[in-house]
Amino acid sequence: MTTPVNLLDLTPAAAELALRAFAEECGVGAYRGSQAARHLWQAPVAGFADMTVLPAEFRAQLAERFTLPRPELVAQQASTDGTRKFLFRMHDGQTVETVAIPDDDRMTFCISSQAGCPLQCAFCATGAMGFARNLTPSEIAGQVRELALLDPPLRATNIVFMGMGEPLMNWPAVDVVLTTLNQPQGLGIGARHITISTVGWLPGIQALARRPEQFRLAISVHAPSDALRATLMPVNTKFPLDDVIAAAGEFDRRVTFEYVMLGGINDQPEHARQLAALAKRCKAFVNLIPLHPGGTMGFVPTSRDDIGTFARMMRKAGVEVAVRKSRGLDIDAACGQLRVERLARQRPALANENREVEIP
Numbered sequence: 001m002t003t004p005v006n007l008l009d010l011t012p013a014a015a016e017l018a019l020r021a022f023a024e025e026c027g028v029g030a031y032r033g034s035q036a037a038r039h040l041w042q043a044p045v046a047g048f049a050d051m052t053v054l055p056a057e058f059r060a061q062l063a064e065r066f067t068l069p070r071p072e073l074v075a076q077q078a079s080t081d082g083t084r085k086f087l088f089r090m091h092d093g094q095t096v097e098t099v100a101i102p103d104d105d106r107m108t109f110c111i112s113s114q115a116g117c118p119l120q121c122a123f124c125a126t127g128a129m130g131f132a133r134n135l136t137p138s139e140i141a142g143q144v145r146e147l148a149l150l151d152p153p154l155r156a157t158n159i160v161f162m163g164m165g166e167p168l169m170n171w172p173a174v175d176v177v178l179t180t181l182n183q184p185q186g187l188g189i190g191a192r193h194i195t196i197s198t199v200g201w202l203p204g205i206q207a208l209a210r211r212p213e214q215f216r217l218a219i220s221v222h223a224p225s226d227a228l229r230a231t232l233m234p235v236n237t238k239f240p241l242d243d244v245i246a247a248a249g250e251f252d253r254r255v256t257f258e259y260v261m262l263g264g265i266n267d268q269p270e271h272a273r274q275l276a277a278l279a280k281r282c283k284a285f286v287n288l289i290p291l292h293p294g295g296t297m298g299f300v301p302t303s304r305d306d307i308g309t310f311a312r313m314m315r316k317a318g319v320e321v322a323v324r325k326s327r328g329l330d331i332d333a334a335c336g337q338l339r340v341e342r343l344a345r346q347r348p349a350l351a352n353e354n355r356e357v358e359i360p
């Protein structure tokens with residue numbers, strides 16, 4: 001007996017080809033395969049049984065040959081600002097987070113690419129929990145699919161790979177996911193609305209640059225000198241800032257710097273000057289990120305006034321800069337926190353914990 005094929009691990013075009021071939025094999029006509037393919041991403045359904053446009057016998061045959069695995073939603077939180085955070089449990093018990101952030105007519109999903117993270121940035125809750133494994137394509141894109149299956153559905157207009165993990169360390173899976181997110185037969189999200197955020201994993205930046213689509217690149221800089229960055233981000237020893245900035249400069253699309261403001265650590269005038277020089281080297285747009293008070297790991301946030309002064313210095317130096325809004329401040333919306341909080345409880349989630357918590 002052949003092992004069932006996970007359709008969600010394939011690109012949408014490859015899945016449709018496989019489904020069309022199988023439909024012909026079953027004698028129902030290739031078009032039935034295309035009808036089934038529509039229900040993978042464009043009009044997702046929970047399983048083959050729900051593809052009611054198809055004959056019942058063919059649905060049963062599909063369920064024997066293919067799988068549509070789904071993670072289990074084990075917890076969610078809703079912030080008063082509309083941000084929602086979800087914790088999904090994979091088949092082997094690993095849990096990952098997804099955050100949905102509404103903003104005017106945009107709905108940005110922040111998705112995870114690894115369970116845990118091996119890179120151990122000093123200010124990051126995910127790094128502190130260690131690394132479990134890479135997620136598969138279906139587990140990454142499946143986070144977007146799951147939110148579309150909610151009632152009412154949540155549909156992404158924008159995707160950022162800023163959840164748990166370093167996406168470019170998991171390039172083979174992320175490569176497939178980018179296609180799934182972007183292809184018209186997939187989720188149809190424009191490449192310019194999909195941002196891959198990296199600490200500067202050079203082989204991954206080079207692989208991303210080879211893709212023809214206009215995917216966005218965001219570099220988590222967080223410190224403007226090698227000496228300081230090495231103390232906050234151990235990966236800097238492997239890929240020093242200079243090499244990362246050079247790679248960003250060669251990336252022929254818009255690059256953003258992410259810079260989390262750590263009180264008394266990286267928020268001084270000399271840091272603004274150094275950061276502005278780096279940004280100018282690769283024409284980067286700079287996002288200053290107020291530190292989430294709940295995710296401090298011993299760090300304190302820079303005051304709003306000091307962030308404003310820092311931003312003005314950068315602008316004066318000719319750099320485009322924005323101060324990011326803090327979203328979900330009343331929930332655990334800094335990377336890895338919902339999972340950390342749940343692991344700390346040291347017991348599995350109960351069924352009735354799949355609830356929405358409105359925190360005033």
Ligand code: SF4
Binds near residue numbers: 335
């Ligand atoms: S900030 Fe990103 S790369 Fe660094 S430890 Fe956290 S998840 Fe990993």
